[in-house]
Amino acid sequence: MDYFLELFFGGLTRGSIYALIALGYTMVYGIVQLINFAHGEIYMIGAFTALIVASVLTFYGVNTVAILILASIVAVIYSSAYGFTVEKIAYKPLRNAPRLSPLISAIGMSIFLQNYVLLAQTSDFLPFPRLIPQFHFMEPVSHIFSSAELVIVVTTMVAMVLLTLFIKFTNLGKAMRATAQDKTMALLIGIDVDRVISATFIIGSSLAALGGVLIASHIGQINFYIGFIAGIKAFTAAVLGGIGSIPGAVLGALILGWTESFATGYVSSDYEDVFAFALLVLILIFRPAGLLGKAETKKV
Amino acid sequence: MNEIIKSLKVAVWFMFLTFPIMVIKVNTVYHIIEWRWMNMAMIGIGTFLISLLWRYLLERKDKKKPSDGVTLSARAQAYVQSRPLVKKGLGLAVLAALTVIPSFADAYQVNILTVALMYVVLGLGLNIVVGLAGLLDLGYVAFYAVGAYTYALLNHSFGLSFWIVLPLGGFFACIFGILLGFPVLRLRGDYLAIVTLGFGEIIRLVLENWSEFSHGPSGIAGIDRPNFFGLDLTLNQMNGAIYYMMIAFTIVTIFFVARLQNSRIGRAWLALREDDIACQAMGVGRTRTKLMAFALGATWAGLMGVVFAAKTSFINPASFTFLESAIILSIVVLGGMGSIPGVILGALIMILLPEYMRAFSQYRMLIFGGAMVVMMVFRPQGLVSNFRRKYSFHGMDERLGG
């Protein structure tokens, strides 16, 4: 039973991280119908920025909690800046191009950013400082649930609630929903669609950066390639839930997190990534609209 | 002036953007921080210039209508296309040059050229799928792996020779293509791209982890090289022989792809790429036609996989990563989707340039990635755009007469 619970909370933690990244995919897809292939790289850049900031601050002897907060803030700012810039360079000029063009551009951007970090930093794994404070739970609990996991799950939940409130109640949030429904109509009623798209990229990137910082300090090491795998897994989560749907992304992420956790725990840890990819292939074949998504009717 | 101010702003923005990653380098083991301010200056100047160029190009692109774009390259192309003799002459000249190269170049050069030719063939194979049929396949390398492992395993376990396994490798890859293609080809373009990516990764991960079958990450060594008419060749001679084999392979591939392109099926692929609903409504079976493109592309990758295994005599899963798919894809995208000379040019640029410009070789992937973005933004048709064929038939005279 303990083992089961351990896996359960492990899966919940994984799922939370996937959810933070998946939201970026799903929001961008909802608004511009583009698989933002470079989104995983934004997450990786968030983690790298946090690592750099944390190292510099450690060098000057700042205390751990302050480092965690400062590093997260800087990472969020930088990732959003990258997300914003990537959209302006690689996607905005292609808004009316055939559907595959922005996707190819996105793949190019992803390769570019990976190699940019590889060349400017290193190809090795870098140890990431454990920034999340360690404290001990009471005896039966501490086996199955660590403080880092708690922090990750709670942070994710808070971020989700804030995001939901933002989209429901602010003007920008309403403009986003309008743009997702019908871009031309949104334009006609005076919504600045370019601004909405930029905002979407910024929000998605911030969440990814948050995910990057949390997972890096939980796992304890990063390299330039972490964005690729994480990106595909988060994308899987988004598709599983129904791409374009925000609760769907969270649901999909949790299901994926648990699937991976239990499959590696009970079946085999060799094939950890295969489970995610197989899940992705299977969903797309059997239920491309996802769990909470609506099937598209083709217009002729 | 206005443009210069805007570009200055862009430069400042990028200096800010690249600050932590370009300027600071931390060594977390020794706790040393290195500040590289030179990089910041370089980024500033570099992005300023690029931004000016970018703006200029964007403006020019917006001004130009798609129809009146008679550029120099288009004119040159039209010239070559309209004169079959010139076209044949050019082809023969290139062929002659390729044939004589081994007589004065060293083994290293010949090897690079062989690799380049392999990428030409792979690019042409993927071109059937991406360029002609418009199906974005991000897991192309999976079929390459199927071919390579088919030869490696059959050779390792049963001692089967290259020439027997060559068709088998193509056949197995084709079967894999059909098995994967059948369920996924009805998906929309971008979903298809992701499924193929997932499939490619699954194949690689299985090869890495299923050690009893594939010998795991350490791979398979000592694969027999091809046997040429029972001759006993030295390693150098062997490389030369493989080089000539690749030339033959390339010619056959060009020939086949050109014929496919101008056939009933090739037309259907193009139409499917343009508008699949209209295409189906005009009586073209969608799944069948897509499947054909997918399976043919896979077959070519499988054949090349066998050649690859035979050439290197050692394979492991690390040769079949997503990066490899991305390189082949960028060959097709850069050269020009659907254009045979384009893909050849693309492969030569992508493979030879980094080899001969050693200083740049570490920036290879950075430049590939950047080039894919720039290409999509400014010249989505690629370096050499696809040229439509003109038909001749009875009634021609009447047509020319007015």
Next chain:
Amino acid sequence: MENVIQVNGLTMDFGGLRAVDSVDLYVKDKEIVALIGPNGAGKTTFFNCITGIYTPTKGDILVRSTKSQPVRINGFKPNRVTERGLARTFQNIRLFQNMTVLENAMIGKHCRLNAKILGALFRDKKTKAEELKAAQECWEILKKMGLENQCDELACNLPYGDQRKLEIARALATEPRLLLLDEPAAGMNPHETEELTHLIRKIRDEENIAILLIEHDMKLVMNLSERIYVMDHGQKIADGTPMDIRNNPEVIKAYLGEEIDA
């Protein structure tokens, strides 16, 4: 005379919305029939059901090709429907923009040709002859439509009116028994519409093809069609000769605000 198509009680639901509600319709050999109705009446959805783009919720679509028993084509894929002798054009032009005019027409021929991959690779005599014949037949169709001089032009470079004509030419290349035209005159000026009227009549007279068309241009409809079906809110509200329709109070009610000027 035989019916080329017989539709009984065709119904199409999208979720809770009934877009087409048990519509009956038939078209006889060599007949020109119009399907009219206000915007959103379900005409295009009806077309999409017949041509296999949607699978209808209920009802029968029976098609009689050259001989023998009629075949029920519900749920057939669009390409199978086309093979059975139904061909269509699209309301919002859907040509293959980056292919030449002739190639566009040759796609229409696709389902009447047999060349397989091996034929394409080795280009044997049979394949060559087949291609040549197809190109020639397509060229003749284009000539009939007055497009023969633009054969090697890319479709996207054609003027609007010619693009509409090319859509019809492409549909004709599939060798249909029934041609379905979805607003063929949309966006054309009166002169072009006039020309199109003659063209459609010519196709019927010379090719032995029945025509079912959706159109808003009442002059064209009244001039051309032998019978008219009127749809509103997914239902058939009237059918009959142009004369009957013009005087039908139900039709006038449905069109209130949208004048019938014939």
